[in-house]
Amino acid sequence: MVSLNKRCTFQVGQDPANERTLTLSSSSNEGYFVSLRPFIAPKDSEKQFPFEWAFAGGPASARVEKKDDKTDVVYFDFDFDTNVHLNAENTHRGTITTYWKKWESGLVEERGQVFPFGTEKEGVDFFELWQPVDVDQDALTILSDKSPDQDIARSVVLTVDNADYKGLVVAVGRWAQGILFKKNEHSIKGVNFLRSVELANGQWETQFEYGTDADRFPQKFIASKGSTFYAKSLSWEVIESNFQE
Amino acid sequence: MVSLNKRCTFQVGQDPANERTLTLSSSSNEGYFVSLRPFIAPKDSEKQFPFEWAFAGGPASARVEKKDDKTDVVYFDFDFDTNVHLNAENTHRGTITTYWKKWESGLVEERGQVFPFGTEKEGVDFFELWQPVDVDQDALTILSDKSPDQDIARSVVLTVDNADYKGLVVAVGRWAQGILFKKNEHSIKGVNFLRSVELANGQWETQFEYGTDADRFPQKFIASKGSTFYAKSLSWEVIESNFQE
Numbered sequence: 001m002v003s004l005n006k007r008c009t010f011q012v013g014q015d016p017a018n019e020r021t022l023t024l025s026s027s028s029n030e031g032y033f034v035s036l037r038p039f040i041a042p043k044d045s046e047k048q049f050p051f052e053w054a055f056a057g058g059p060a061s062a063r064v065e066k067k068d069d070k071t072d073v074v075y076f077d078f079d080f081d082t083n084v085h086l087n088a089e090n091t092h093r094g095t096i097t098t099y100w101k102k103w104e105s106g107l108v109e110e111r112g113q114v115f116p117f118g119t120e121k122e123g124v125d126f127f128e129l130w131q132p133v134d135v136d137q138d139a140l141t142i143l144s145d146k147s148p149d150q151d152i153a154r155s156v157v158l159t160v161d162n163a164d165y166k167g168l169v170v171a172v173g174r175w176a177q178g179i180l181f182k183k184n185e186h187s188i189k190g191v192n193f194l195r196s197v198e199l200a201n202g203q204w205e206t207q208f209e210y211g212t213d214a215d216r217f218p219q220k221f222i223a224s225k226g227s228t229f230y231a232k233s234l235s236w237e238v239i240e241s242n243f244q245e
Numbered sequence: 246m247v248s249l250n251k252r253c254t255f256q257v258g259q260d261p262a263n264e265r266t267l268t269l270s271s272s273s274n275e276g277y278f279v280s281l282r283p284f285i286a287p288k289d290s291e292k293q294f295p296f297e298w299a300f301a302g303g304p305a306s307a308r309v310e311k312k313d314d315k316t317d318v319v320y321f322d323f324d325f326d327t328n329v330h331l332n333a334e335n336t337h338r339g340t341i342t343t344y345w346k347k348w349e350s351g352l353v354e355e356r357g358q359v360f361p362f363g364t365e366k367e368g369v370d371f372f373e374l375w376q377p378v379d380v381d382q383d384a385l386t387i388l389s390d391k392s393p394d395q396d397i398a399r400s401v402v403l404t405v406d407n408a409d410y411k412g413l414v415v416a417v418g419r420w421a422q423g424i425l426f427k428k429n430e431h432s433i434k435g436v437n438f439l440r441s442v443e444l445a446n447g448q449w450e451t452q453f454e455y456g457t458d459a460d461r462f463p464q465k466f467i468a469s470k471g472s473t474f475y476a477k478s479l480s481w482e483v484i485e486s487n488f489q490e
Contacts, residue, residue, distance in 0.1 A: 008254070008352060009253070021350065039349070103265070105267060131376070140386065142386070146384065
């Protein structure tokens with residue numbers, strides 16, 4: 001089943017809970033995911049790269065186990081991680097073990113520990129709270145029993161992986177999110193993001209795009225598996241789709 | 246401006262954050278408010294009265310001061326408080342001082358302290374996190390820059406206050422919430438609640454109603470100031486309305 005989760009709060013170590021971003025995590029039927037975390041009001045020091053973080057990956061990079069009735073364990077080992085690509089100091093490397101628990105209200109808590117100073121040093125606890133939203137609405141609408149069946153929502157995944165670029169776009173329902181790295185450019189010139197939403201009139205509206213290669217993202221997201229989209233000579237392949245032409 | 250806030254999380258003392266209710270707090274243009282906190286999956290011990298709490302009041306019972314740029318202080322002294330009406334043990338009495346801070350993301354944190362064992366005993370810290378939602382949508386939709394102007398949304402308040410009953414209904418946009426106490430009945434037979442939403446087709450749908458006198462709530466909520474609605478011989482007066490007939 002596809003999912004689109006909006007983060008409500010982020011709490012690190014002993015800091016008070018806060019949320020400075022409009023973070024959405026998309027996940028496709030087959031488990032491809034993109035999480036983009038743009039600051040809403042970036043500080044001066046954040047304006048050049050107004051993102052807390054972004055990551056993405058395929059099913060193999062988010063291995064899921066059942067811990068108990070209410071809790072899943074997800075072992076993340078991202079294919080795309082801005083901290084890694086940008087060689088950001090004092091950020092985690094390697095697998096992150098996270099515990100996911102659905103509350104009675106439908107909100108989902110995620111708890112885990114990161115090791116920004118290496119696994120032999122002390123870890124830092126984090127807590128994130130997620131609100132599942134309805135992928136079929138263009139305004140962020142809290143998922144409820146009355147929401148349309150998310151099992152039959154659109155789920156399309158596009159990738160690119162050539163000598164210069166690797167990228168992933170996940171489109172679930174009306175929401176598309178993409179990430180594109182220039183392989184040998186480990187500065188902010190090498191990272192690109194896209195969030196786009198299909199309005200009621202069928203037009204796709206870019207909510208934001210970032211990066212010197214943002215024009216290499218596809219402009220359309222809905223096609224059957226095996227299709228190819230070209231964007232400024234970059235060839236994106238549809239590797240997952242439940243859309244029949 | 247009207248507001249409708251959905252609670253995302255509730256944290257008391259040293260307990261971990263959680264949310265077991267579908268809590269909505271409504272507030273009218275003039276500052277009348279109703280907060281209903283029904284459990285989503287009540288435990289056996291909660292089934293007779295499946296509410297964490299409910300309260301309501303008029304502008305005078307929620308006095309607001311500016312603490313700093315980002316923080317309001319609200320002094321609550323509720324006109325309606327289920328804990329008080331039901332003489333619930335180990336619950337707060339009197340004014341509650343709360344601090345409200347809007348996050349960059351639009352979520353709003355509320356922090357405060359209650360004194361369930363009396364003001365001379367130790368207080369208990371609490372933290373609640375609120376998501377403002379669009380009053381004009383019948384599905385709970387996260388308020389954003391793209392939402393319709395909440396300043397021109399409907400705002401209607403109805404009250405009753407006679408020898409036997411006191412009640413308050415706040416209707417903002419498509420959402421109505423009501424509370425009705427039987428004055429001399431301090432058991433669960435004396436408390437009644439209503440949450441109703443106007444669907445796209447104009448019909449009002451009851452999301453829940455509770456109490457032996459729930460049929461004494463009005464069935465319609467939109468009328469001009471000074472109008473009177475009768476519900477099973479109870480006469481509700483419209484004391485605030487921006488609706489012109």
